Amino acid sequence: MPPPPLDSDSALPLQGNWTPYNDRKEFEAADLLFTYQQMSASNINKLLNIWEASLVPFNAPPPFTNTSDMYETIDSTPYGDLRWQSFTTHYNLHKDHPGAQAPAAWKTAAYDGWFHDPCKLICNMLANHGFDKEFDYVPYQEYDYNGQHRFHNVFSGNWCWRKAVSSWYLFSFILYLTAMSVGYYRRGPKYTWCHDRPNYPGQ
Numbered sequence: 001m002p003p004p005p006l007d008s009d010s011a012l013p014l015q016g017n018w019t020p021y022n023d024r025k026e027f028e029a030a031d032l033l034f035t036y037q038q039m040s041a042s043n044i045n046k047l048l049n050i051w052e053a054s055l056v057p058f059n060a061p062p063p064f065t066n067t068s069d070m071y072e073t074i075d076s077t078p079y080g081d082l083r084w085q086s087f088t089t090h091y092n093l094h095k096d097h098p099g100a101q102a103p104a105a106w107k108t109a110a111y112d113g114w115f116h117d118p119c120k121l122i123c124n125m126l127a128n129h130g131f132d133k134e135f136d137y138v139p140y141q142e143y144d145y146n147g148q149h150r151f152h153n154v155f156s157g158n159w160c161w162r163k164a165v166s167s168w169y170l171f172s173f174i175l176y177l178t179a180m181s182v183g184y185y186r187r188g189p190k191y192t193w194c195h196d197r198p199n200y201p202g203q
Helices: 024-036 041-058 067-075 118-127 158-164 168-182
Strands: 085-090 110-115
Touching (some): 041 067
């Protein structure tokens, strides 16, 4: 008798290029342990040891030898090909009043900062289907039945909304278009009609 069919969540097809991972199983394992569970290195090593012991009868290796192997694979994953940029900063001694004592060591030291180009980073995020519907693209406002403003994240706050809407006329016009295109919906007995996020192009 053949084994029962696997559902879509547990089936992991091996086709495709998963470089630097050998297959999708390795990618899924690293994604689960590092991104979702954020498991400690010691626990990952214990899990990989158990995994390796269970595969001995099949003469097969585990997805990773140890945490170092997994971390090196994650670090070598090509993702957007954005180069790191750096800058050097230090404390402005001119702000201090002149005194007899020498400035503290941290005030005279130089500090390096590393970053990716924010514009290119955002472009890569928008082009990545993995981020689809994972964050808000425009500011929005939401209110409960009593007219209380409901805050969820930065884009639901007043600062982002004011930055995006420069005048009351534009505010009213956008709110009207949003209400017409999105409508309102019912959310549970406590809240009645609540305005939710607008629909975005391509969604």
